[in-house]
Amino acid sequence: MDGKQILVTRSSMPDFDEYCKEIEGLWDSRWLTNSGVKYKQLECELKKFLSVENVSLYTNGHLALENIISAMQLSGEVITTPFTFASTTNAIVRSGLTPVFCDINKDDYTIDVNKIEALITPKTSAIIPVHVYGNICDYKKIDEIAKRHKLAVIYDAAHAFGVKCNGISAANIGDAAMFSFHATKVYNTIEGGAVCYKDGRLSSRLESIKNFGLQQDGDISTVGGNAKMNEFQAAMGICNLRHVKDEIAKREKVYLRYKALLGDVGGIKFNHIQDGVISNYAYMPIVFYDYKYNRDTVFEKLKENGIIARKYFSPTTNSFKYIENAGIKRGQTPVADTVSQSVLCLPMYADLPLDEVDRICGIILK
Ligand code: T4K
Numbered sequence: 001m002d003g004k005q006i007l008v009t010r011s012s013m014p015d016f017d018e019y020c021k022e023i024e025g026l027w028d029s030r031w032l033t034n035s036g037v038k039y040k041q042l043e044c045e046l047k048k049f050l051s052v053e054n055v056s057l058y059t060n061g062h063l064a065l066e067n068i069i070s071a072m073q074l075s076g077e078v079i080t081t082p083f084t085f086a087s088t089t090n091a092i093v094r095s096g097l098t099p100v101f102c103d104i105n106k107d108d109y110t111i112d113v114n115k116i117e118a119l120i121t122p123k124t125s126a127i128i129p130v131h132v133y134g135n136i137c138d139y140k141k142i143d144e145i146a147k148r149h150k151l152a153v154i155y156d157a158a159h160a161f162g163v164k165c166n167g168i169s170a171a172n173i174g175d176a177a178m179f180s181f182h183a184t185k186v187y188n189t190i191e192g193g194a195v196c197y198k199d200g201r202l203s204s205r206l207e208s209i210k211n212f213g214l215q216q217d218g219d220i221s222t223v224g225g226n227a228k229m230n231e232f233q234a235a236m237g238i239c240n241l242r243h244v245k246d247e248i249a250k251r252e253k254v255y256l257r258y259k260a261l262l263g264d265v266g267g268i269k270f271n272h273i274q275d276g277v278i279s280n281y282a283y284m285p286i287v288f289y290d291y292k293y294n295r296d297t298v299f300e301k302l303k304e305n306g307i308i309a310r311k312y313f314s315p316t317t318n319s320f321k322y323i324e325n326a327g328i329k330r331g332q333t334p335v336a337d338t339v340s341q342s343v344l345c346l347p348m349y350a351d352l353p354l355d356e357v358d359r360i361c362g363i364i365l366k
Pocket residue numbers: 007008009010011060061062063084085087088130156158159179180181182183184191192193308310312
């Protein structure tokens with residue numbers, strides 16, 4: 001990798017010595033996975049940090065989502081959005097369910113709540129919306145619709161770790177919320193993920209599904225896989241949790257610099273923080289609508305200058321070949337299609353120097 005390149009993000013890591021100290025005990029215990037002490041400690045610390053009653057840890061966010069879908073025994077159709085990472089839609093399809101694609105808002109790229117009800121059929125069992133870029137969905141309206149139609153709501157909150165809306169932790173929104181702790185996220189456990197959920201009765205099923213479906217009596221009543229977070233991941237999580245507030249504070253500075261330079265430029269839609277939201281500044285998306293250059297031209301120009309922005313999320317998941325091959329309807333998602341063709345995520349991470357932000361914006365504005 002070219003050391004001079006500025007990539008879209010850069011993993012947060014603790015000091016080497018801090019991590020070594022955290023994993024030292026593993027050489028004595030030789031207990032490396034399967035709900036070890038680090039795993040249990042991290043679970044406890046996350047409960048406090050996220051203000052939730054129930055949390056379950058996973059080897060990655062994707063399997064966390066598949067496991068909660070399985071534990072909640074969803075069936076038939078699930079309403080979701082196509083403006084997301086492949087994982088959300090893949091998890092639905094791999095669980096044997098049919099995704100029904102709802103369009104998104106032009107402002108915050110989350111599900112357009114006014115279009116949900118028209119998509120509900122007798123086969124609908126759940127809504128899986130995405131807090132994309134850490135922007136929070138209109139959860140009050142979603143909750144109202146879900147209650148009226150007796151649907152479960154699982155949020156893909158992969159981007160929303162540490163985000164609060166109207167004083168409520170994103171982890172407490174919906175019946176369940178899935179987080180990704182991947183290396184590219186605001187908070188990472190190298191690879192990793194979690195599910196926070198309201199109904200404590202799901203606990204034993206979730207624990208067993210992530211461990212092949214094994215029950216305490218040795219029998220298996222639900223087919224499970226292997227999705228356990230290991231001790232080295234949990235140790236990284238314990239270290240990174242000590243620093244995550246500082247990391248977010250540093251990200252805010254980067255965000256504010258971008259905002260000062262790009263926040264009011266004609267033709268560029270800046271991702272302003274929603275009212276009532278305390279952000280984690282996970283991503284720095286900008287959308288080129290009527291700008292003098294289109295998204296792809298800006299992408300190439302940045303690349304020529306060693307800046308690797310990313311087209312998250314392009315293409316939309318409802319245009320994946322497998323959707324067509326499986327005969328799943330693409331749905332009417334014109335807003336998602338336009339945003340997907342026009343969005344660029346600029347570099348965003350805690351240690352991104354502000355003069356690099358100036359340089360990036362200078363290239364875009366020139
Ligand atoms: N739902 C949503 C909405 C998601 O965005 C994701 C994941 C999931 C569900 C599933 O959660 P996980 O199962 O992943 O926990 C990345 C990530 O792999 C993926 O986690 C993430 N979303 C997605 C948006 O981005 P790529 O293919 O763009 O990653 P990659 O390898 O190109 O890395 C991007 C940049 O990050 C690199 O240019 C440099 C930096 N980086 C990357 C790695 C791997 C680091 O600094 N350190 C690293 O170790 O998918």
